[in-house]
Amino acid sequence: MAAEPVLVMQDICKSFPGVTALKDAQLRLFPGEVHAVMGQNGAGKSTLIKVLTGVETPDSGEILLNGRAIQPESVDAAQKLGISTVFQEVNLCPNLSVAENIFIGRFPMRGLAIDWKTIEREAQAALAALNIHVDVTRTLSEFPVAIQQMVAIARALSTEAQVLILDEPTSSLDEDEVERLFDALRELKRKNIAILFVTHFLDQTYAISDRITVLRNGEFVGEYPASELSRLELINAMVGREIDEAGYAAQDGESTSPHAERPFVSVQGLGASGRIHPIDLDIYRGQVLGLGGLLGSGRTETARLLFGIDRAESGTIAIDGAPVRLNSPRKAVRQGIAFCPEDRKTEGIVADLSIRENIILALQARRGIFRYLPRRVQSAMADQFIKQLGIRTPDAEKPIGQLSGGNQQKALLARWLATEPKMLILDEPTRGIDIAAKLEIMDLVKAQCRKGLAILFISSEMSEVLRVSDRIAVLRDRRKVGEIDGKAADEQSVFRMIAGAEA
Amino acid sequence: MKATLLKLTRSHLFWPCVTLVLLCLVNVHFNPGFFNIEIKDGHLYGSVIDILNRAAPLMLIAMGMTLVIATRGIDISVGATVAIAGAVAASLIGGSLVIKEGVQTYVSNTPMPLAFAAALFVALLCGLWNGLLVAGAGMQPIVATLILMVAGRGVAQLITEGQIVTVYYEPFFFIGNGFIFGIPVSLYIVAAVLGVLLLLTQRTALGLFIESVGINPVASRFSGISARALVFWVYAFCSVTAGIAALIITSNVKSADANNAGLLLELDAILAVALGGTSLAGGRFYLIGTLVGALIIQTLTYAIYSLGVPPEINMVVKAIVVFGVCIIQSPALRDLLLKHALRSGGPA
Numbered sequence: 014m015a016a017e018p019v020l021v022m023q024d025i026c027k028s029f030p031g032v033t034a035l036k037d038a039q040l041r042l043f044p045g046e047v048h049a050v051m052g053q054n055g056a057g058k059s060t061l062i063k064v065l066t067g068v069e070t071p072d073s074g075e076i077l078l079n080g081r082a083i084q085p086e087s088v089d090a091a092q093k094l095g096i097s098t099v100f101q102e103v104n105l106c107p108n109l110s111v112a113e114n115i116f117i118g119r120f121p122m123r124g125l126a127i128d129w130k131t132i133e134r135e136a137q138a139a140l141a142a143l144n145i146h147v148d149v150t151r152t153l154s155e156f157p158v159a160i161q162q163m164v165a166i167a168r169a170l171s172t173e174a175q176v177l178i179l180d181e182p183t184s185s186l187d188e189d190e191v192e193r194l195f196d197a198l199r200e201l202k203r204k205n206i207a208i209l210f211v212t213h214f215l216d217q218t219y220a221i222s223d224r225i226t227v228l229r230n231g232e233f234v235g236e237y238p239a240s241e242l243s244r245l246e247l248i249n250a251m252v253g254r255e256i257d258e259a260g261y262a263a264q265d266g267e268s269t270s271p272h273a274e275r276p277f278v279s280v281q282g283l284g285a286s287g288r289i290h291p292i293d294l295d296i297y298r299g300q301v302l303g304l305g306g307l308l309g310s311g312r313t314e315t316a317r318l319l320f321g322i323d324r325a326e327s328g329t330i331a332i333d334g335a336p337v338r339l340n341s342p343r344k345a346v347r348q349g350i351a352f353c354p355e356d357r358k359t360e361g362i363v364a365d366l367s368i369r370e371n372i373i374l375a376l377q378a379r380r381g382i383f384r385y386l387p388r389r390v391q392s393a394m395a396d397q398f399i400k401q402l403g404i405r406t407p408d409a410e411k412p413i414g415q416l417s418g419g420n421q422q423k424a425l426l427a428r429w430l431a432t433e434p435k436m437l438i439l440d441e442p443t444r445g446i447d448i449a450a451k452l453e454i455m456d457l458v459k460a461q462c463r464k465g466l467a468i469l470f471i472s473s474e475m476s477e478v479l480r481v482s483d484r485i486a487v488l489r490d491r492r493k494v495g496e497i498d499g500k501a502a503d504e505q506s507v508f509r510m511i512a513g514a515e516a
Numbered sequence: 517m518k519a520t521l522l523k524l525t526r527s528h529l530f531w532p533c534v535t536l537v538l539l540c541l542v543n544v545h546f547n548p549g550f551f552n553i554e555i556k557d558g559h560l561y562g563s564v565i566d567i568l569n570r571a572a573p574l575m576l577i578a579m580g581m582t583l584v585i586a587t588r589g590i591d592i593s594v595g596a597t598v599a600i601a602g603a604v605a606a607s608l609i610g611g612s613l614v615i616k617e618g619v620q621t622y623v624s625n626t627p628m629p630l631a632f633a634a635a636l637f638v639a640l641l642c643g644l645w646n647g648l649l650v651a652g653a654g655m656q657p658i659v660a661t662l663i664l665m666v667a668g669r670g671v672a673q674l675i676t677e678g679q680i681v682t683v684y685y686e687p688f689f690f691i692g693n694g695f696i697f698g699i700p701v702s703l704y705i706v707a708a709v710l711g712v713l714l715l716l717t718q719r720t721a722l723g724l725f726i727e728s729v730g731i732n733p734v735a736s737r738f739s740g741i742s743a744r745a746l747v748f749w750v751y752a753f754c755s756v757t758a759g760i761a762a763l764i765i766t767s768n769v770k771s772a773d774a775n776n777a778g779l780l781l782e783l784d785a786i787l788a789v790a791l792g793g794t795s796l797a798g799g800r801f802y803l804i805g806t807l808v809g810a811l812i813i814q815t816l817t818y819a820i821y822s823l824g825v826p827p828e829i830n831m832v833v834k835a836i837v838v839f840g841v842c843i844i845q846s847p848a849l850r851d852l853l854l855k856h857a858l859r860s861g862g863p864a
Contacts, residue, residue, distance in 0.1 A: 322738070346740035354738060363732045365799050370724060377721045378740035385721045428739065 017080075019044045019207045020065075020096070020176050025074035027060055034060040038074070039233045040226055042176055042207040047198060049210045049218045049239070052228035053251055053308065053473070058211050061228065062180055065209075066098045067091040078175075097169035098178040105165055107154035112136035114153050115168045139167040142204075143197035159190030163197055170201070177201065178209045183217055186287065195221050213309030215244060215511070216490045229253045244512030248307075252475070252508070275334055277436055277467040278350075280319065283328035288314040290492040291328055294469075296436060301458070301468040303482030303499060305475060305507050311491035312471045313355055316438045319469070320352040321345040346379055349435035353425050353442055355471075357418065361425045364414030368406060368424050369395035371413045376431045398427035402457060419450025426457060436467040443472065455481060475504050487511060525854065528793035532808040535791070535841050539815045547822050559695035563818065571814035572702035573598075573761035575807050576709055577781060578788035580757030582806045583713075583750045585789050586730045588798030589650060589657035591751060594758040594785055596668020597642045598778025601762035603675040605635035606772030611685025622686045632763060639759025642668070643752035651748035661751075665782070672774035682771040692767030702764045706807075709757065713803055723801075726750065730798030784813050791841060812841065 022040040026033075035057045042048050052058050063069040065076065067085030076083050078094060085091035088098065105114045112129075115136045121128045136149040145163050153161060162182055169177060179198075183191045198208060198221055212218055218225065218239070225242055227234040227250040234250050242250075276295035284291035289311040296302050304312040317323045319330070321339035329336050332348050339345045342352070354360035363371055372395045373386055380386070386394075395409035402423040406416060413424055422442060429437060439458065443451040459481060462468050472478050478485060482499035487510045495510050524530055543550040543563070553562035577594050584591045608631035609624045624631070642664055649660035683689075694701040717723030728736045729743045737743045758778070766772050790796060791812050792805030816837055820830045843849055 320738075341742075342738050343740045343742055352738060359732070360734050360738055363728045363735050365731045366724075366728060370728070374724070374728060374736075374741070375739040377724060378736075380721070382721045382725065385719060 016043050016045070018042060019079060021075075021077040022061070022065065023075045023077070025061070025064055025076075026072045027064060027069060028072060033231050035064070035071070035231045037233060038228065038231070039236065040065075040209075041224075041236065042209055043224070044175070044205040044207050045202050046223040047202060047208045047210050047221050048224045048226065049212065049222035050226050050228065051212075051218060051247065051251055056228040056251070057231040058228060059180070060231070062098070062178055062209070062211065065091070066096060066178065092169075092172055092174075095173060095175035096178065097172060097174035097176070098180065099162070099165045099169050099182060100180050105153055105161060105168070107152070107161075109153060110150050111140070111147065111153055111156070111164055112149040114164055115139055115149075115171055117168075119172075135171070136167070139171050140164070142170070142200065143167055144200055145193075145197070157190065159186050159193055162186065162190075162194060166197065170206070174206060176207045176209065178211075180211050181213070182210075183212060183214060191217060213307060214490045215247070215307070215513075218247075219244070227251055245509055248508045248512055251307075252504075277333060278319070279331045279334070281329045281331070283315075283318055283325050283330060285314075285318060285323060285326045288323060288491065289318065292486075292488075292493045294486055294493075296467045296469055298435070298467045299462060299465045300483040301462055301470050301481050301499070303478040303485040304469065304471045304488060305478050305482075305485045306488030306511060308473055309491075310488040310511075312488055313440055314491065315488070316352065316440050316469065316471060319345070320350060320438060322352075343378070346375060346432065349433075350438065351375070351429035351432060351434035351436065352438040353422070353429065353440060355440040355444065357421055357425065357444075362413045362421050365412055367410045368399070368404070368413050368416070369409040371424055372398055372409075372427045372431055375428045379432055394431060395427075398424075398431065402427055403453060417450075419454070422450070422454060423457070426454070430461065434466065436469065437461065438469045438471075440471045441473065442470075443474075443477065475507060479504060479507070489513070522854075525850075528802050528805055529808065531844060531850070532792055532805050532812065535844065536808055536812050536815065539812060539819060543815065543819050543822065546819075555698065559698040559700075563822075565700065567811065567814050567818050569700040569702055570818075571810050572700070572706050573764050573778075574781065574784055574788060574813060575706050575810040576757045576761045576764075577754075578785040578792075578806045578810045579709060579713055579803055580754030581782075581785040582789050582792070582794055582801050582803055583726060584657070584754045585786070585794055585796055586726045586798055586801035587747050587750050588730050588733070589747065589751070590786065590796070591646060591661045591754050592658060592782045592786075593642065593646060593661040593664035593668055594754065594761075595778040595781040596665050596672070597639050597755050597758040598762040598765060598781060599669050599672035599772075599774050600642060600675065601635040601639040601759040602766040602772040602777045603672040603681065603774050604638045605631050605763055606681040606683050606766050607675055608634055609683050609685050609688050610681070611683055611688070613684060622684065624685045624688070628685070628687060635763060636756060636759045639755045639762065640752055642758075643755025644748075646755065647748035647751035650751060651744040669774055672772075672777075676772060676774045678774075680771050680773045683766070688767050689770060690767070692764045692769075705760060705764065709760065710803065710807070717803070727799055727801065730801075784810075787838065788813055 018041040020042040022038065025035050025038040027035040038057060038061055040061065050058050050061065060069065064071045067087045067090050083094055085094060085096065106117065109117065112132050116132050121131045133149055140147065140149065140163065143163050143166060145160065147156065147160060153164060166177070182194060186194065201208060210222060222239045224236065225239050225247065226236045227247065229251060277298045278296040280292065280294040282291040282293065292315060294302065304315060306312055318325045319339070321341045321344050324340055330339055331337065337348055339348065363374065369391055373391050377386055392409060398404070399406060399409060404420050404423045406420065413421060416424065442454055458468060470478060470481055479499060479502060484496060485499050485502060485507060486496050487494050487507055489511045497506060497510065540550065550563050553560055553565060555561065581591060581594065608626040609628060611622055611624045614621055614623050646661050646664060649655045649663070650657050691701055696704060725741050725746055728741060729746055733743050762778065765777055788809035789806050791809030792802050794801040794805065816834060820833055825833050
């Protein structure tokens, strides 16, 4: 604390039409410190970074660099001022050499020719400073993502940076690679560079950070030394609720006991590196298993492995006791598994096709090309679901892309219900949907469950998970840390488990 | 009245048909006998029949191309596939005129059905190769099919040993020049392929799956459609249509020229698909529209020749007309013109 902050952001406000993204946000970065910015989705982390790197102009507020007010107008301008950024998606050229990537756009010249010797020597030195020793003349794509990440950092640092911003640098790294990255960051700390680190991983935050700033709904919650903030306090600051069991522990009351002794799906040690650590799950007919955890904790990754979208590297899946290999969605569908993906637009709806076609799509896919459902049956089926699920549309022939989010979600639900699945995976089924439609969809899910459907429920709204789940598997940093009874649990006990305390 | 007109103009077939009619009118203006059809030697004879007959190979390939484009792909190797399949057919049939017991008889090197089967099989292999690169290796369609486009003519050269192979076997000429009940044989082939395709795309789920994969491949896969297998077979089918077209073309010119057979046919096929109203971005596709598109191209070619446009500039004329047609079919401009017409048209 002896040092003066190298960078101060004061009372930053930024609104977009209809949304206040940042309201009086504060941030202080000290030289030689790693500063983590934490917050849930929509807390304003990315807007804060965008303002700092000149991508967005703040509506009001001040940015002081070494005590002088600055107003970067572009990423380039920010870099010239000494604020370098490594964005989430590594934006390097995989087909160029490591050295070229580090110096691209500012090759040192010797007369009219590029000075390759200097480039190679300095690239080698820049990486050596991060404790990385590789042949810089080799093509970037030959190296693992972690090394590519380091190259991106080396590139960011090769322009006399005082401040280094890392936006989710670890999201595609496995554990060893994260450790390598952290070694490099520690090296940078010794060089007195201020590092801003954005991540969703709690363990990593505590492993590397000296200071934590928490944002919530665009507002500054507080700045804390990492050593003085417990995990539970951090989570509470992020979600903005102290213990209020009364409001959220309220369950429907009716207990849905498992219909069968044996789980419908039993997962043992299912895992894939960089996605999820080996996980055990049992999903019963007539029960909702919730996946609880913060963003990036491996919820969607688990669902994708179960549905055969990504390949599992370890573990087994048994359905009704019989081991199965699910290496494509097609196989999962055959086994009676249905999946409503998180990203409705890009992974769910087929926008230009009609509601009818969207509803029968999965059923038709399972029947194959030649057993085509007669048009009459298709229409009857579509009309029935439109009525049953209350999809608001003049008729079934309207392109699904023209419906509202809630109605699209219901149509997707109809697509899967038409296949009469045995298990339904719902990944953020209520995201971007108004509250009335949200409740309707949750009721539909509950009703299906009572009919004996097994449900795996994923939502970033913990209260929602608690309300519908019979059991909750709690995930943290891509690892299952425990399981709790959904009836007995409240948000606080889930958060305590996420924080790592014994519940 | 206005409402029906508007509804009519919204049909995807409206603008291609308008274009075709306009082109025919141009032809009639310069050649009053354009629509005349007479019966000569027991079969129909006239400009229109000629256009239909000559458009047959393009119509076939364009139908295959329609499906490829509907899946978000493109196949620029069809011209080369025509050269390969044509070379196979011509080399296998070859043929010569011999006198057997005092009677002139044509003898082929290989039985004709076998030669046809071989040509189509080779075309299928070309398609499987494309499909493997696109669906299996995940290459971009234009790059994947570029390989065969470039290599294909070399392969055809190998088959013909660098020569133009001339066919001397009368029965083979029937496909490209023959008539059944007065109508060119090639049109029966087009009708048959169209019939099969309409059946497959409308009476089975194939059409739905192709459109679904073309609009949103990820969502389609997540719904349990085997998108890769579908794309794979669509490329295979497209090449087979090129193989059939190759038989007609080879028969028509009675020879196989590895360098020129089907030259630039891929571009005409893509153009036919686009003129027919199918978006190059994939998704909804229109087979009948594609056929109209192919006829537009052939009618245009005919008009250019019959007008006596000097051969050295006929490509420019063709380009100008195609540009005009594409502009007319652009929805943005169309809406603009329509709005203007309705406003200035007053109470219609």
